[in-house]
Amino acid sequence: AQSVTQPDIHITVSEGASLELRCNYSYGATPYLFWYVQSPGQGLQLLLKYFSGDTLVQGIKGFEAEFKRSQSSFNLRKPSVHWSDAAEYFCAVGAHGDDKIIFGKGTRLHILP
Amino acid sequence: EAGVAQSPRYKIIEKRQSVAFWCNPISGHATLYWYQQILGQGPKLLIQFQNNGVVDDSQLPKDRFSAERLKGVDSTLKIQPAKLEDSAVYLCASSLREGYNSPLHFGNGTRLTVT
Numbered sequence: 587a588q589s590v591t592q593p594d595i596h597i598t599v600s601e602g603a604s605l606e607l608r609c610n611y612s613y614g615a616t617p618y619l620f621w622y623v624q625s626p627g628q629g630l631q632l633l634l635k636y637f638s639g640d641t642l643v644q645g646i647k648g649f650e651a652e653f654k655r656s657q658s659s660f661n662l663r664k665p666s667v668h669w670s671d672a673a674e675y676f677c678a679v680g681a682h683g684d685d686k687i688i689f690g691k692g693t694r695l696h697i698l699p
Numbered sequence: 700e701a702g703v704a705q706s707p708r709y710k711i712i713e714k715r716q717s718v719a720f721w722c723n724p725i726s727g728h729a730t731l732y733w734y735q736q737i738l739g740q741g742p743k744l745l746i747q748f749q750n751n752g753v754v755d756d757s758q759l760p761k762d763r764f765s766a767e768r769l770k771g772v773d774s775t776l777k778i779q780p781a782k783l784e785d786s787a788v789y790l791c792a793s794s795l796r797e798g799y800n801s802p803l804h805f806g807n808g809t810r811l812t813v814t
Contacts, residue, residue: 595739627807628807628808629703629790629792629804629805629806629807629808630742630790630792630803630805631805632802632803635802676741676742678741680799686747686755687744687799687803688741689741689742690741691739691740691741692739692740692741
């Protein structure tokens with residue numbers, strides 16, 4: 587069965603600094619991969635997704651993620667964070683032929699002024 | 700377009716009581732999902748509807764949880780009787796159709812506290 591691991595529970599970065607949130611997945615074939623963001627008291631919003639093709643995926647709000655098959659990773663990046671990026675970020679994986687999406691436990695991002 | 704609407708936003712009940720949550724998906728969205736999000740964890744799928752039929756309820760604790768989507772539009776999720784471990788945020792999501800190419804749109808959730 588597929589699974590997804592987000593090794594960092596909390597990440598703190600200064601405003602304007604670059605960001606990388608880690609995500610590792612476990613799945614035998616090419617998975618479908620997603621990053622969602624959840625602001626306090628809100629539902630989840632899709633940032634970006636990878637299905638196939640170019641391994642560098644651009645998303646909304648200036649985020650991007652890179653699929654690395656050899657490392658079973660799908661890390662989320664942003665070159666310069668803004669205070670409004672403070673939120674919880676979830677990596678998720680889906681399997682071919684199965685609509686079920688499995689979410690990681692999330693990484694809470696804190697931004698220092 | 701209006702987003703996914705959920706009510707209530709918060710609910711506090713005692714264990715062994717019953718509770719119901721309501722969800723109104725985005726108009727025209729055929730697929731509706733209920734997720735449970737326990738503090739410190741990612742959302743876990745409880746049940747998925749396609750129109751008014753159940754597609755997947757393998758992770759729904761059927762001895763106490765039930766859900767319905769009459770007429771294929773809005774949906775209710777019920778817990779009876781509630782246990783302490785049911786304390787969580789219950790998220791409703793909808794998508795235009797089944798499949799990964801149709802993104803999920805989430806509501807703001809209902810935060811349930813069982814005391």
